[in-house]
Amino acid sequence: MRKVRSVLPMKAAKTGYIILSVLLCGFGCFLIGKPEISTALLGSIAGVLLIAFGIFKLIGYFSKDLYRLAFQFDLAFGLLLMILGGVILTKPENLMHFLCIVTGLYVTADGLLKLQTAHDAKQFGIRTWWLILAAAILTGILGVTLMLRPAESSVVLMRIFGGVLLAEGILNLITVLMTVKIVRNQRPDIIEVSYQEGSNL
16 A cells, blocks of 8 residues: 655745745845844854754755755754754854854855755756756855955954855755755655555565
8 A cells, every 4th residue: 555755844844944044044134234233142043043944954854855955965964053053052142253163164065065966956857956056156155255254353254144144045045946846646765565464465
């Protein structure tokens, strides 16, 4: 007897990704326009967003969507984001340097991994794979820039941080919209078959 996989985890992961990506973009734009935000508030918001993203990454990984592209690296990344978010929330006002390094490193790694996602998307025949590629390259470059901290000015640093969040939000939004395909009648990887007693099958 064939069982149909529930699409609820996939819908929850996709919806959560879209909402959090839009929030990242909005917060990034806010930091670019209003870089005078306090480090304590920035750390608190960043910590909450990291934990939320970590949760939805785990949901996405275990949902096993059709293409398996957007969430393929999200088991380790989801756990890492939840841990980092918890660490940042312990002392959000004293961790600006740590936050820049960690965020820059994560965004750079995510950009590099999304290069593979773009390649895989091309192999699947997804025509908009080049959008993922372009966003991944830009995000990776901004991530490295944030880690190097080219300016000590807090205003400039906040604007760079905002640019990184904006790029990461756009990258995640493009990836989830282009590669997460929810099929209502998708079957599990292992098809379960019920046997009647005395059957030769």
